[in-house]
Amino acid sequence: MVFKNFKLQIVFRVLLLTGAVTLFAWCIVLGYYLRSIYLAGAILILLVELVWYTDRFNRDLKNFLTSLLQSDFTTHFHTSGNGKSIDELYxxxxxIATAFRNISVQKEVQYRYLEMLFEHVRVGILSVDATGKVQHANQALKTMLQKNILPDLHAFENIDASLANTIREIRTGETRLVKLRVQQEVLQLSIHASEFKLEDMYYKLISMQNIRQELDIHEMDAWQKLIHVMSHEIMNSVSPIISLSSTLHGLVVQSKAADVPMPSIYDSLNQGLDAIHIRSEGLYNFTKTYRKLAAIPKLNATETNLREIVHRVEVLMAANIREQGIALTTSDIDRPVIADPGLMEHVLINLLLNAIDAVAGKAAPAIHIYTTPSAKGQVNIHIRDNGEGMDETTLEKIFIPFYTTKKNGSGIGLAISKQILQLHHADIRVNSAPSLGTEFIITL
Known part of the structure; x- marks a missing residue:
């Protein structure tokens, strides 16, 4: 039924053309040549009109589809006077054109909304493709880097080479810190990345946030805690030295005033000087221990197996563990990791020494080393013991240099371990509660 009117129009034109041809033939037979010429012109006009009429919709459809391909949705057809079937098709x-136009408007509105949201956030946001071409860079990023034009990663090399390398190397879920100077301002950038594909096109979305102020606050807090611990330790050593030296000085003065022979006070002087020597040596050892915190060797990361690292640590700690009667177990540690074997051994030894100290005196001391996969595709290394555990106050301080709950501890083992893990871009956290044991978790 849709094409019924169109067919009738065709039939009518064909019948009209047939009648004209018949009349033309009849005129030729009767010798009406002048009339035949007129009829021949009419036949030609009818043929042209028939072809034009049958091809009209094809032309309109072609123009319509061409407009769609060019995202031009303004094409409009008259829907009356063309015949019922053509009017319905138009x-x-x-x-269809209206539907595409609405979709285009919705996409434009959504794009503008996302663009405004993109520009509204105060965090610098960057999107680059597989070739290093910058697809988007919001105003916050341009203001932070003081660059209005960022066409590709070469522009970042002109700002700072380490920043450009970080953008190239950083992977999904990874966070890196980059320190750079822009003009006269020092930036401490926390850089986080996500990678994704859209229609087989690779994109890397990067956020950059200047956390210098936050780092300064935390750094000042850490320094205050460190100074508190150091001043406490130094005062513990210096106070008796001052007191004892003052006593000895007074003793000498009194002896001179009373004209007491010096040999009679030699024993007191000897004992006092010996005590001063011991405390001074303790203060020297404390300072020497402090220097170790700044002597972390450079990272030499290679692809290795965690099982080999743990096995070497077990061999090194075997005698100590055996003497304490500790049950050391491992499970699911056959995992490939990228790390510096020597430094990771140092970390595990520190954590094992802490665990051995924590389970001392337990009826059935036990330490378990195992791994689990992390949510970001990394490896969680767990070192768990069934010792006495720690309260919240102790947990807040265990990574502060020189803070220790051990009688003969130096307080730098966990601080050094944390520095080593930071070199690996790894994280360490601890779960503990009084009487419930302790578990250190390394995410590598």
Whole structure:
């Protein structure tokens, strides 16, 4: 039924053309040549009109589809006077054009909304493709880096080479810190990345946030805690030295005033000087221990197996563990990791020594080393003991240099371990509660 009117129009034109041809032949037979010429012109006009009429919709459809390909949705057809079937088809094409126009408007509105959201956030946001071409860079990033034009990663090399290398190397879920100077301002950038594909096109989305102020606050807090611990330790050593030296000085003065022979006070002087020597040596050892915190060797990361690292640590600690009667177990540690074997052994030894100290005196001391996968595709290394555990106050301080709960501890083992793990871009956290044991978790 849709094409019924169109067919009738064709039939009518064909019948009209047939009648004209018949009349033309009849005129030729009767010798009406002048009339035949007129009829021949009429036949030609009818043929042209028939072809034009049958091809009209094809032309309109072609123009319509071409407009769609060019994202031009303004094409509109008259839906009256063309015959019922053509009017219905044109009406349908108009509806299609309107639907595409609405979709285009919605996409434009959504794009503008995302663009405004993109520009509104105060965190610098960057999007680059596989070739290093910058697809998007919001104003916050341009203001932070003081660059209005960022066409590709070469522009970042002109700002700071380490920043450009970080953008190239950083992977999904990874966070890195980059320190750079822009003009006269020093930036401490926390850089986080996500990678994804859209229609087989690779993109890397990067956020950059200047956390210098936050780092300064935390650094000042850490320094205050460190100074508190150091001043406490130094005062513990210096106070008796001052007191004892003052006593000895007074003793000498009194002896001179009373004209007491010096040999009679030699024993007191000897004992006092010996005590001063011991405390001074303790203060020297404390200072020497402090220097170790700044002597972390450079990272030499290689692909290795965690099982080999743990096995070497077990061999090194075997005698100590055996003497204490500790049950050391491992499970699921056959995992490939990228790390510096020597430094990771140092970390595990420190954590094992802490665990051995924590389970001392337990009826059935036990330490378990195992791994679990992390949510970001990394490896969680667990060192768990069934010792006495720690309260919240102790947990807040265990990574502060020189803070220790051990009688003969130096307080730098966990501080050094944390520095080593930071070199690996790894994280360490601890779960503990009084009487419930302790578990250190390394995410590598």
């Amino acid at each position: 009406s349908m094409l108009n509806k």
